[in-house]
Amino acid sequence: MSTCSADLAAYLTGAGNATGAASLICGQFDTVSNQFIDTGYAIDSTYLLFSAYLVFAMQLGFAMLCAGSVRAKNTMNIMLTNVLDACAGALFYYLFGFAFAFGTPSNAFIGKQFFGLKKLPETGFDYPNFLYQWAFAIAAAGITSGSIAERTQFVAYLIYSAFLTGFVYPVVSHWFWAVDGWAGAGVVHMVGGIAGLWGALIEGPRIGRFDHVGRSVALRGHSASLVVLGTFLLWFGWYGFNPGSFNIINKSYGPSGSINGQWSAVGRTAVTTTLAGSVAGLTTLFGKRLQTGHWNVIDVCNGLLGGFAAITSGCSVVDPWAAIICGFVSAWVLIGGNALAAKLKFDDPLEATQLHGGCGAWGIIFTALFAREKYVNQVYPGRPGRPYGLFMGGGGRLLGAHIVAILAIIAWVSVTMAPLFLLLHKLGLLRISSEDELAGMDTTRHGGSAYVYNDEDPGKRDGFMLRSAQGRVEPGESTPTQV
Secondary structure: OHHHHHHHHHHHOOOOOHHHHHHHHHHHHHHHHHHHHHHHHHHHHHHHHHHHHHHHHHHHHHHHHHHHHOOHHHHHHHHHHHHHHHHHHHHHHHHHHHHHHHOOOOOOOOOOOOHHHOOOOEOOEOHHHHHHHHHHHHHHHHHHHHHOOOOEOHHHHHHHHHHHHHHHHHHHHHHHHOOOOOOOOOHHHHHHHHHHHHHHHHHOOOOOOEOOOOOEOOOOOOOHHHHHHHHHHHHHHHHHHOHHHHOOOOOEOOOOOOOOEHHHHHHHHHHHHHHHHHHHHHHHHHHHHHHHOOOOHHHHHHHHHHHHHHHOOOOOOOOHHHHHHHHHHHHHHHHHHHHHHHHOOOOOOOOHHHHHHHHHHHHHHHHHHHOOHHHHHHHOOOOOOOOOOHHHOOOOHHHHHHHHHHHHHHHHHHHHHHHHHHHHHHOOOOEOOHHHHHHOHHHHHOOOOOOOOOOOOOOOOOOOOOHHHOOOOOOOOOOOOOO
């Protein structure tokens, strides 16, 4: 600043030079303006990266939810598949998926730029965008893995996960989210749910899921504690999943200095997400109590997640009171979907098809009914006259478009994933043998159980024992071993 003052003084003393002074002042303003622009990019990139970290934390939530929802003998298997969803998804989304999804300029069907992240970074597309979208892609793969748990060969997981994250999911996300796409929302939950539907249908139910006369038999997961832990981790991650989908936060909706900006919309989105999930959990609690006579924490957790899946589509364009309606209805969609699945002898250990596919579809319809015009124009500016919710006075255009979107997702995932699962089934690569399924995949496929309750050879111990431990009897031995 002192250098600037000295330079300006030279122009203003003596004969002076108005042109030089103006040039110097404008140059300083340009420098400050560019610094503000750089700061804005940094703020938005940091916001998007933090949101990506939250969405990635959902993988831990999926892993814990899946582990608790299966029987103990398959815990190692399901946790390994969740780890590899992230690993395989990273490679194939890097090589192909991001390009198919966001490689503009392209066409309305599929992207064709940025393979292997070539040409990044450029304006509008940077590495944080890739990381955030990758976290979404592996979430879709994680949904599908829950539907086919406890009976699927490990190689089948690797094949479908790579195909889903590298091709099937990216095409849908291009339709819905790319600048030259044509649709709106529902990508992750609908893709994962419909893919899981076909996988579970083609494999068939687990052994013992239905008795010899077709009655439903509960094959309960082994740990409610892990289910609750996974649910809370997913709840936490949803604050990156929904509010983070704005991509940027440093954007004003009104005059400079007002509180009306994207930061407020981000907060509203977090609130609608919270309310929908919470109401869905409570509704499921009392709904299942009337059906079974029990207060069941597993049902509450699934109901809560169904509410989150439903609100995801319209979280940014509806009022908090509408989110309560969304959560309430989503609980009954899940309860009804589970009843229908049992009647049709459809076996999904995580209820992923009903939860993500069913509640996700309801969320798309809900958005077409309750989206507010003001919020739609704020979140999606530049095109006045956009359709909004039917119940908010916007007519039926948005509802019609969203029905088309649901049908498009179902059709695309069906014509891609169903043949893949059928091919794996014909080649004998999809389902494990009956003997392995009854014994559990941890011991037959992964070298041992996830839980060790005693030493493999308690009679042989080398080394010294602490004096404080000499009086303790370990499981599997009658007297303490003295050294």
